[in-house]
Amino acid sequence: MVYDVVLLDNVMPILDGLKTLARIINECPNPVVMISALGKRAEEITLTAFEYRAVNVIQKPEGILSQNMPDMAEEICRKICAAVKAKTEVRTK
Numbered sequence: 001m002v003y004d005v006v007l008l009d010n011v012m013p014i015l016d017g018l019k020t021l022a023r024i025i026n027e028c029p030n031p032v033v034m035i036s037a038l039g040k041r042a043e044e045i046t047l048t049a050f051e052y053r054a055v056n057v058i059q060k061p062e063g064i065l066s067q068n069m070p071d072m073a074e075e076i077c078r079k080i081c082a083a084v085k086a087k088t089e090v091r092t093k
Contacts, residue, residue, distance in 0.1 A: 003030045005032070005033060005055075005080055005083040006024060006030050006032045007032075007033050007080070008021055008024075008034050009035050010034055010035070010036035017036065018045065018048050018052060021052045021054055031084065032053075033054065033056045033057070033058060033079055033080060034046075034054045034056075034057045035057075036057065036058075036059065036060060037059070037060040042059070045057070055079075055086045056079040056082065058072075058075070058079055
């Protein structure tokens with residue numbers, strides 16, 4: 001299935017976002033933007049997401065989400081629009 005863009009949180013109950021990202025890119029490549037509360041592992045998660053070919057990474061704001069969202073709206077829209085324009089290809093295994 002092909003989507004314009006996939007927004008993928010790194011924190012999920014069964015399969016984490018990085019493993020899910022790898023499967024998406026390998027099995028049905030679509031532009032992916034990772035969204036995550038990155039915390040102490042921010043650099044590691046970001047680099048791994050780019051290594052797995054995420055188009056971009058958006059860091060969840062700290063604190064109460066609804067208070068910080070208006071400040072992030074432009075960044076989120078810009079990154080999603082750029083991801084929609086990205087081309088993805090099936091990885092060779």
